[in-house]
Amino acid sequence: MTAAASPPSIQRSIGERELIVMMATLMALQALSIDSMLPALPNIAGDLGAGDANRRQLVIGVYLIGTALGALVPGALADRFGRRPVVFGSIAAYCLLSLVCALAPDFSVMLAARSLQGFLSAGLTVLPSAIVRDRYSGDRMARMQSTIALVFMAVPMMAPSFGQAVLLVAGWRWIFGTTAAMSLLVMAWAWLRLPETLDPADVQPIRLSPIITNMGASLLDRSAIGYVIGAGVLWSGLFGYLNSSQQLIAEQFGGGDKFPLIFAGMAGGMALANLTNSRIVERFGARRVSQVALFAYIAVAVLQVWRAFGGNEGLWDFVALMGAQMCLIAFMGANFSSVALQPFGRTAGAAASAQMFVRSSLSSLLGIAIGMSYDGSARNLSVALLTGGLLTLGLVLYSERGKLFRRLYAPGAERPA
Structure with missing residues (x-):
């Protein structure tokens, strides 16, 4: 069997802009399944008997873990059978498990369904990067990734407000039902327009040894692994904030019903940062931009620790500093992945x-x-952010052999694949 082919007309008709929006939309389904739940977490926990207040966070946390574990599967399948079949399978699983979550009778079933949904729909997170890498390389790939992230960020900006709006007219179960319906629309669009980007010459066999070899090579390469682990450490701070954001902003700092709007504003900062990154990364290079952002991230984290332990941190102090960190993560995320x-x-x-x-x-x-x-x-969160920034700096220094702010190929050029 060869990679799933696309009709020639599809190969000719899709342009760069449509591809960007489509890849961002695939990833946005995952974000919608996370951020739209935030205002509903107290309702879900109360209706399903979650118990301890912090357990409500697991509706988000187990989904993220499922996505992480599921990430091992779609790449190898996509290298063998093509990108399109794996994308469609991921969307179908996402839709079905959304409906299961909507009908969950208790908290245990909800967590099980969320874990499985994250696992089986992981291709929505993995495949966009592979599809972009099929077509682009170097700093142009970093620009594409950043532009995709820019479009993608519209969903985290609006998702909590979407969830809040649903709660005003219906129960929290309808949030899951609506995301299922949206996934079907995305599937129809991808079916009609998404080309198969895997070159038939690059089809890889489904054999354990080559799969382990290929995956292992991507983790044993010194120039890559520091950026991989470093990104994980950085994003753990963001996920820690995301998991507790409703409690921090709405409850601890008194944001209340303004929480969706505040969250949207902070996500909007990330979108602006991605826009800026997409404009400058080909000029200055993914390494330079992300490394400068990392030093700024550490500096802001120091301020966060100082304010959190000062005893008088207010809502807007927290929002300003955490919003700045989210912007800096945007400058690092797409660039770290591309490198x-x-x-x-x-x-x-x-x-x-x-x-x-x-x-x-x-x-x-x-x-x-x-x-x-x-x-x-916010004290524990601030310490985690500072620790993560310092660890990431050490990891980047390892991958770069102690030499930062280098550019390994000329502006506008693409390193050979």
Whole structure:
């Protein structure tokens, strides 16, 4: 069997802009299944008997863990059978499990369904990177990734407000029902317009040894692994905030019903940062931009620790500093991923899966621990952010052999795949 082919007309008709929006929309389904739940977490926990207040965070946390574990699967399948079949299978699983969550009778069933949904729909997170890598490389790939992230960020901005709006007219179960319906619309669009980007010459066999070899190579490469683990450490701080954001902003700092709007504003900052990154990354290089952002991230984290332990931190102090960190993570996220994936052209699917597995597993597990450590203040979160920034700096120094701010190929050029 060869890679799933696309009709020639589809290959000719899709342009770069449509591809960007489509890849962002696939990833946005995952974000919608996370962020739209935030305002509903107290309702879900109360109706399904979650018990301890911090356990409500597990509706988000177990989904992220499922996605992390599932990331190992779709890349190898996509390298063998093509990108399209795996994308469609992921969307179908997402839709079905959304309906199961909507009908969950108790909290245990909800957590089981959320875990399985994350696992089986992981291709929605893994495959966009592989599809982009099929077509682009170097800093142009980083620009594409950043532009996709920019479009994608519209969903985290609106998702909590969407969830809040549903709660005003119906129960929380309708949030899951609506996301299922949206996934069917996305599937129809992809079916009609998404080309098969896997070159038939790059089809990889489904044999354990080649799969392990290809995945292992993407994790043993010194130039990549520091960025992979570093991204996981950075995102664990963001996930820790995400898991506890409703408690921190709405309850601890008194944001109340303004929580969706505040969350949207902070996500909007990330969107602006991705827009800026997409404009400058080809000029300055993914390494330089992300490394400068990392030093700024550490500096802001120091301020966060100072304010959190000062005893008088208010809502807008927290929002300003955490919003700045989210912007800086945006400058690092797409660029870290592009740098780590760059050496693996022929095995982009397996490499994307392995790297996503490590990155997501680390960030999800640490993110749950950070979120569950919530004690009615932002102190534990601030310490986690500073520690993560310092660890990431060490990991990047390892991958770069102690030399930062380098550019390994000329502006506008694409490193050979």
